[in-house]
Amino acid sequence: MSHLSLKINGKAHAVDADPECPLLYVLRDDAGLNNPRFGCGLGQCGACTVLVAGVATRSCVLPVARAVGKDIVTLEGLGTPENPHPVQKAFIEEQAFQCGYCLNGWVLATKALLDKHPHPTEDQMKGAFEGLVCRCGSHVQIAAAVRRAAGMKRSA
Amino acid sequence: MTHTSRRAFFKAGGGLLIGFSLSDSGVLPHLVAADTLSTPEPGHLNAWMRIAKDETIRVFTGKVDIGMGVQTGLIQVVAEELDVSPARVQLTMGDTAATPDQGGVGGSTSISAGAKPLRNAAATARYLLLQMASANLGVPVEQLQVKDGIVSAKGDASKRVSYGALAGGGDLAETLRVSGGGFALNVEGKGKPKDPAGYTVVGQSLPRVDLPPKILGRATYSTDVRVPGMLHGRVIRPAGGGANVAGVDESSVKAIRGYVKTVVQRNFVGVVAESEWAAIRAAKELKVNWSSPAAAFPEDVYSHMRSATPKVTRELVHQGDAAAALAGAAKKVEASYEWPFQAHATMGPGCAVVDFHADGVTTVWTGSQKPHALQKGLAQMLGVRAEQVHVVWVEAAGSYGRAGDEDVAADAALLSQAVGKPVRVQWSRADMTAWGGKGPAAIVDLAAALDEQGGVTALEMISRAFSGTEIIPQANTAGNLLAAQLIGMPNTNGGDEFVQWAGSTYPYAIRNVRAVGHIIAPLYGSESPMRTTHLRDPNGPAGTFASESFMDELAAAAGADPIEFRLRHTEDARAKAVLMAAAERAKWEHRPSPKLSASGRGVALSLRGGTYVATVAEVEVDRHTGAVRVKRLVCAHDCGLIVNPAALRGTIQANLVQSLGRALKEEVTFDKTYVTSVDWNTYPVARWSDVPQVEVVLLNHPEIAPSGAGEPSSRPTAAAIANAIFDATGARVRRAPLTAARVKAALG
Numbered sequence: 001m002s003h004l005s006l007k008i009n010g011k012a013h014a015v016d017a018d019p020e021c022p023l024l025y026v027l028r029d030d031a032g033l034n035n036p037r038f039g040c041g042l043g044q045c046g047a048c049t050v051l052v053a054g055v056a057t058r059s060c061v062l063p064v065a066r067a068v069g070k071d072i073v074t075l076e077g078l079g080t081p082e083n084p085h086p087v088q089k090a091f092i093e094e095q096a097f098q099c100g101y102c103l104n105g106w107v108l109a110t111k112a113l114l115d116k117h118p119h120p121t122e123d124q125m126k127g128a129f130e131g132l133v134c135r136c137g138s139h140v141q142i143a144a145a146v147r148r149a150a151g152m153k154r155s156a
Numbered sequence: 157m158t159h160t161s162r163r164a165f166f167k168a169g170g171g172l173l174i175g176f177s178l179s180d181s182g183v184l185p186h187l188v189a190a191d192t193l194s195t196p197e198p199g200h201l202n203a204w205m206r207i208a209k210d211e212t213i214r215v216f217t218g219k220v221d222i223g224m225g226v227q228t229g230l231i232q233v234v235a236e237e238l239d240v241s242p243a244r245v246q247l248t249m250g251d252t253a254a255t256p257d258q259g260g261v262g263g264s265t266s267i268s269a270g271a272k273p274l275r276n277a278a279a280t281a282r283y284l285l286l287q288m289a290s291a292n293l294g295v296p297v298e299q300l301q302v303k304d305g306i307v308s309a310k311g312d313a314s315k316r317v318s319y320g321a322l323a324g325g326g327d328l329a330e331t332l333r334v335s336g337g338g339f340a341l342n343v344e345g346k347g348k349p350k351d352p353a354g355y356t357v358v359g360q361s362l363p364r365v366d367l368p369p370k371i372l373g374r375a376t377y378s379t380d381v382r383v384p385g386m387l388h389g390r391v392i393r394p395a396g397g398g399a400n401v402a403g404v405d406e407s408s409v410k411a412i413r414g415y416v417k418t419v420v421q422r423n424f425v426g427v428v429a430e431s432e433w434a435a436i437r438a439a440k441e442l443k444v445n446w447s448s449p450a451a452a453f454p455e456d457v458y459s460h461m462r463s464a465t466p467k468v469t470r471e472l473v474h475q476g477d478a479a480a481a482l483a484g485a486a487k488k489v490e491a492s493y494e495w496p497f498q499a500h501a502t503m504g505p506g507c508a509v510v511d512f513h514a515d516g517v518t519t520v521w522t523g524s525q526k527p528h529a530l531q532k533g534l535a536q537m538l539g540v541r542a543e544q545v546h547v548v549w550v551e552a553a554g555s556y557g558r559a560g561d562e563d564v565a566a567d568a569a570l571l572s573q574a575v576g577k578p579v580r581v582q583w584s585r586a587d588m589t590a591w592g593g594k595g596p597a598a599i600v601d602l603a604a605a606l607d608e609q610g611g612v613t614a615l616e617m618i619s620r621a622f623s624g625t626e627i628i629p630q631a632n633t634a635g636n637l638l639a640a641q642l643i644g645m646p647n648t649n650g651g652d653e654f655v656q657w658a659g660s661t662y663p664y665a666i667r668n669v670r671a672v673g674h675i676i677a678p679l680y681g682s683e684s685p686m687r688t689t690h691l692r693d694p695n696g697p698a699g700t701f702a703s704e705s706f707m708d709e710l711a712a713a714a715g716a717d718p719i720e721f722r723l724r725h726t727e728d729a730r731a732k733a734v735l736m737a738a739a740e741r742a743k744w745e746h747r748p749s750p751k752l753s754a755s756g757r758g759v760a761l762s763l764r765g766g767t768y769v770a771t772v773a774e775v776e777v778d779r780h781t782g783a784v785r786v787k788r789l790v791c792a793h794d795c796g797l798i799v800n801p802a803a804l805r806g807t808i809q810a811n812l813v814q815s816l817g818r819a820l821k822e823e824v825t826f827d828k829t830y831v832t833s834v835d836w837n838t839y840p841v842a843r844w845s846d847v848p849q850v851e852v853v854l855l856n857h858p859e860i861a862p863s864g865a866g867e868p869s870s871r872p873t874a875a876a877i878a879n880a881i882f883d884a885t886g887a888r889v890r891r892a893p894l895t896a897a898r899v900k901a902a903l904g
Contacts, residue, residue, distance in 0.1 A: 017433075021433040022433070025432045028432070029388075029431055029432050034375075034379075034380040037377070038504065038505070039504060039505075040505075040836060041436075041584060041585060042585060042836070044585075045503070075372075076373035076374070077373075079372065081369075081374065084372055088371050091371045092367060092368050092371050095363060095367055095802060095803070096371070097370065098225075098807065099222065099551075099553050099554035100223065100371070101223075101377065101502075101504045101553035102503045102553075125844070129844040130843055130845055132843075132844070133841060135503040135554060135814070135841060136810045136814060137811065137813030137816075137842055138806070139810075139813050139842070139844060140810070140813065140847065143847070
């Protein structure tokens, strides 16, 4: 066990954790943040995605010790109900998702993608999203939300 | 904590992060103020809705929302009848102490059947409120009007009173006539529901109320329930069917900080710890010796199904004389189709929190589709009365049937009972994908007689399938639950569910039909990762993959255009309408298949519980690899009256993508003793690059009562894709999923 200091959504959090413990459980169980979510624990689906130093990261396979000193942003830290992040706004406007359990991955991966490539190509989108699972199959609305967030014309 | 103080605890809220109504946008927690844990009687109007002084309407329904947005539709139905803004209506769903038992969610019935008692109760509430307003204002009812919950005299706006002022906080004491039960539970009272022709709220694309809180990270899922003193549990499943616990070495995990206890009851093994990570580590590191599992799983499941003596055989349809017509046919066509075991593989592995107390009073937070049934099964397993178990539904990952929420609640219940504290269990990915119940594998053999004009005169269908309900979807007995089976309570109410082929599932009019179903015995009893249960549209994709691929083979044998051929064989105007709508939108090329080109198009038609779906698929096939790329899916959908077009469209679009994954990728694999589909790599589903252009054409029929929409569009996708592959290549793939290897093999 180690005393670790994490910077989550702009605030400092002191936690007492096994340095090998994946960041996911520290965020959920120590910091009390309900997003990210556990999907596989294997880095295969993205339900646990958070931004670590601006990079969409699978928190279920990242030892917490490796997140120390870096800016961690979870979905609840992206925007507020009064002032949603433009990416969240786009997803709300497109009514993306069925159950929404996977949405941390999609929303935060979109944020990270658009920060890097404001007008992403099809290949860049594939690179950002192929590793995410949406078991309900909401990809059509998700794609519309990504395009809306990027200010791109909707495909037919 | 005593029984009484627990009730006070509920009333006071006790800091529980539970029962948020998502329609409150995550602001106002709704806490159950239950004086008793008994389920409300549906014959009282108060059981269905209450009006608050602040003009909000709290509606209580035994339905839940499994991620398709049905709560928004139910709000619209109530708001419509009451003449209030939908924003005033808040739902409490699936709470055994607060909502009537409507059988939970299943069979795509939440709107078609589940909304009826809500509509009728709301109509009666409106009737009573108008009576009260009439007395209050001294104006006859006929001269009153209602706008957003304000009753006023027509022509005299000064005479007005609100619903909240009339009945806020009090009881709408009224008895309702009750009929049916489960999904079919209905109530009727003095108020007559509106004529759908005058609807102003139903039929509108009200944005789904649950999505903004979710996207803003403010929603509460079952995984997020935390109660004071809660511990974390994990389960360790057997090494396969028939493997027994031979020894457990608790010393292997005692050093883990936060470790609390290992619980072993016969073959149920679980660990409890203070933190989730400690529980995960303990489950991984606990040394359990299992006896050898039974080598129960065949190398080739389809050979096994063909050679096994059926458990049950039943003649499902017998009309005319199919045998005679086949014997005398101008042309006879035969083909066999195979559909694999598939998994729910929900996005969030099963999760539940259970708080069992020494007095037997137990609270369960779960995403189960059927909370009222689960209450009974858990009570039986725990040896307490059903009234002592309070099951509270909390939104969860989409479940698509009996996924795992029930079984994980049983796991958490046993662990909570063992440690005397609330325990949260979330399954691992392998617990979910490998050990969750399975949709059954099926073989369908078809034969048809064609006359000289290419008309189908007879059809024979022989199915060999595992039952769709080795585990029935209602967890209303202990033995239905995996944990109970593992502690020695056998599953006693499994059913024999056949591949459907009749009546409301078959859209064609054919004179001579014989259908026979065989049920194959389970591969290894109930305590097996291969036990079967309901997976979205049970048997629908399997049966329709066969029947609609075959219809295409018949069209090709007759040299007919696949849509024209189908139109010729149905008398049903709605079936024809969806076919023509899909053809029109897809700009269907009218000609026989195959085209023998790099791309192809195929169609499939299906009928399920009154809902008609026609889907056109356009594919490209790589002849060297056999890889199939679906470029476009066009789906025409008729489910009668549409309550919320945008939400319906979203559900259908998603269902098309999910069913595309089932058609192209999904197959549960196993070796002799164990399931080898354990994660997203070994059980792949549709991903970003698989997603085609998707177009949905909604055919609205306000004059026809709504039928189901959660499942029907699963049904024709696989056949439409297989038919498009045939159109492109001339090769017929009769085994799903339609993998590159199988397409390549069919290409020869």
